[in-house]
């Protein structure tokens with residue numbers, strides 16, 4: 001599928017129609033109508049407008065005084081020309097005008113005010129080429145149909161009545177069939193042989209007049225159907241078998257937001273039918289992208305889509321939709337027409353990416369196994385350390401060991417450290433710095449006089465408030481006391497505790513310890529040291545102890 005913007009010029013042509021709001025002629029009028037008084041006009045119910053365009057009357061002569069508007073159609077046609085050559089060469093070709101209602105599809109395909117659109121120019125081009133090519137003989141025929149409210153109508157039926165209603169004229173209803181070879185045939189469609197350009201234009205104008213159109217808020221002559229013109233080209237050269245190809249020129253109905261168009265009644269139903277069939281076209285495009293359908297393109301077929309957009313900010317949503325539709329349509333071409341080199345590169349890249357995915361998956365698998373192993377090992381170590389903890393807590397009179405074990409169970413230590421602690425615990429040995437000193441032994445013995453505890457408390461309460469000092473090398477007499485001490489050792493942020501002063505005979509400041517009376521005071525109070533000079537060594541001591549945990 002080929003987009004009009006493929007070579008740059010086509011997009012310019014298309015955008016010129018939609019972005020040049022200063023253009024004289026029909027399009028600026030359209031914009032004025034959309035924002036102006038016309039919107040307030042009451043909507044005429046089921047009004048039929050049979051177009052009698054200047055093009056039909058003037059026999060295709062462009063008589064517009066505004067040359068650059070005619071140039072726009074000429075620019076667009078230059079984009080279309082190459083694909084017409086393909087049709088003459090035997091390819092089936094389809095040219096589609098797609099876009100929001102009122103953006104100029106019919107104008108581009110048919111022309112207006114004496115300016116020729118794509119269809120009349122294409123017919124001209126075919127006859128012109130046929131007259132110049134002496135090596136082949138060409139014959140042409142024309143058919144026209146419209147898809148209106150889900151039914152297909154022949155526009156060239158003799159005495160085609162001008163009607164627009166849900167009750168279709170059964171004599172003009174035709175059906176579309178798919179042949180065994182996958183080609184699409186329209187059964188019962190009038191096919192008129194056209195010998196010359198004049199006849200061709202006559203028939204074309206006749207078909208156009210039979211189209212269903214109506215007035216909406218956004219377009220005075222809005223097409224209420226999809227109009228398809230088919231030119232059948234038969235070519236025979238030098239007695240060889242006749243080649244037959246088809247050129248489809250399609251003016252699709254415009255996608256519309258019913259709130260904007262202000263459609264009601266039959267016109268609203270028509271708008272819904274158009275939207276529905278456009279969404280079906282979207283499905284076809286999607287299927288083509290997945291390469292599940294040959295409809296529209298077929299083998300060796302070519303499609304050119306002219307996408308129309310509005311220059312108005314109000315229509316930005318529709319513009320985005322139209323452009324994304326065009327993008328999807330273009331991607332069909334890009335997937336089909338990849339060169340061999342690019343295909344190889346693509347394959348190579350796909351293989352590389354596949355390998356990367358495999359490697360990553362393997363890596364992930366390995367990591368998961370590592371994590372599992374680590375978890376198992378952690379579990380084992382936890383079990384081991386809790387059993388060591390249990391063993392050590394059973395051990396009596398070894399407060400230091402208790403401290404070590406408590407710290408050990410709280411932290412995730414290395415296995416070596418666990419082993420070290422375990423062996424230390426099992427042999428009952430402690431580091432040298434943890435061995436009791438002479439002083440600590442003395443203090444330990446003095447602290448054992450617990451009988452004086454009550455008396456001390458009473459005597460302390462008699463004195464005014466003062467700081468209580470304590471020993472920096474506090475000894476632990478039992479596992480219970482060790483636990484208390486631990487809580488003190490790790491509570492450096494606890495507020496300094498105030499207590500009543502002791503008598504000089506109760507406190508021995510020289511050796512930084514509480515005498516036998518003071519030592520029997522409640523443990524919690526004893527543990528707090530108010531003097532910074534004494535606090536520092538205690539911290540060092542704590543650090544040393546905690547490094548064992």
Ligand SMILES: Nc1ncnc2c1ncn2[C@@H]1O[C@H](COP(=O)(O)OP(=O)(O)OP(=O)(O)O)[C@@H](O)[C@H]1O
Pocket residue numbers: 016017018023024025026027028030069072099100101102103104105106107108112219221222223224252253254255308
């Ligand atoms: N490039 C252009 N230059 C001048 N007039 C234009 C141009 N494009 C569109 N118009 C005018 O704008 C009006 C609406 O255009 P047209 O009917 O072609 O829109 P449409 O897309 O076919 O709408 P619908 O989908 O409702 O049929 C017409 O009067 C047409 O003549």
